[in-house]
Amino acid sequence: MNTRIAAFFDATNMLSDVTSGRFVSVYSKINNKWKAVDRFTLSEVVFSSIDQPELYAKELLKQLGNIDVIVAKSFGDLYYNEFLKNNVAVATAHNFGKGLLKKIESQYISGKKEIKVDGEFKVPANPTAVDSQGQYFLDLISLQKDYPGVTAKEVLLPFISKDRFSTLNIRASKSIPWLDTFLETKHLDSFVSKINGRYMITVTRKLCGDN
Template sequence: MNKKIAVTCDENNTLTDFIGLSHIIIFENDNNDWYIRKRFPFNFTNIKTTQEIRDYTRNLILKLDDCQIIASMSINGLIYNVFDRMKFAIFEIDKLDKNMLNKIITDIYKSLHQINSNVSVPTVPVETTDGIYYLDLIKLQKAYPDISSKKALRKFIDTTPFMRLDLVCSHIPAWLKTSEYDSKLEISTKKSGSSLLASINKKCADYSHSY
C-alpha cells in the first residue's frame, strides 16, 4: 500500500469539508517524512443536482491518480457513497498535521488484514453510477491469476448496456484492439501512477445496444 493521503483544504491550506473545499492536497510519506506530492484546485461550487455531484466526485477521483485514501473534516451523502464504492479508505479528521497523517496510515495497516480477508475483489465491472462501470484489472488478476482480461470483460462488453467502462490496467488488452472491437469501441487512456486508466465507450453505431 502506498502512503498517499488526499485531504480537502480551503484557500488558506486549512482542513475543511467538501462545502468549503478550494483545493486538494495529496500528501505522501517517503518512509522518512510527509511531503506534498500534488496540489490542485477543485470545488463543488454551483453543483446542485444528484448527477452533478456524482460526476464531479468521479472526476475528482480520476485526478487522485493512485491515491486511495481521502480525509476531510466531513464527508457524507453522495460524495461518501461514490468514494466508498470506488474502494477508498475514508477518514473524517478534526486537524491536519503529521501526527494525524501517521495515525491514518497506522489505522489502515491495523485493519488491512481484516479488510483483505473480508472484502472480495470484483471479477466483473461494477456499476458506480447509472451506466458507468469500473474494474481494476490489475487487482483482479493479482487475486485471481486464472481469470484473463477476456474472461473478465468480453461477456460484459458484448451483452451489457453501458455508457462508459473505466478500466485500471497495465496495458490495453490486445483483443480489444482487434477489428471486432475497434469498430464498436472508443478507448482513451491516461497514466495513473504506474498504471493505466482506460475509459471505454461504445461508438454511436453500437448505441442501439446501450442506453
C-alpha cells in the first residue's frame, strides 16, 4: 500500500509550521515516483478551530482524508499529540526538497511515528500563532498534562520577552501570580476570566494613556 504524505506550505510555497500553513499538498507514489495527488486550501472550519488542538486535528484529517504522515517545519506541542492519537505519523523538516519524501517513507515503514529528517525531532513548548496579526494561544492545561514537569515560567517568560505578539490567550487551571509583575516590566496588560472552573488569561499591549 502506498504511503500518503501531507505537507504544509505557506503562501510562498515554502514548507510551513502546521498551524500557519495555507495549503496542504498530498503526495503518493505513482509508477514508483512521488507525485502530488491532491492539493488543499485549508477550510474555514479548520482555521476556526486552531485554538482547540483536538478539534483542529479532527477537522484537518477529515479534510485531508486517508493520510499516513504529516510533514511541517514544526508542530505546536499539543497538535502533534492529536495527530499521533489519530494514528498519523509526524515529520519535521526545514525545507521541502528532492529526496525528502523518500527519507520520510523509509522511517515510516520502519515503524517510526516521530520522524527526524534534517534535524532532531523536538516538541516545541511555545504558544501557537492563531492568525497573521500577532494573536497567539497557549493551552497550559493540556501542555502540563502531557508534560508534567513543564512550568508556566519556562514556557511564557522566553515567549513574552521576545515581544513579538499583539495578544496572547492562555488557558490555565489556576491563576499565575508572578505574571502581572513581569508584564508591568514589559508594559503589557492582562485580563482574567473564569469559565467552568478554568482561567482564560489574555495578555495585551497597554492602551495609550494607561499607567
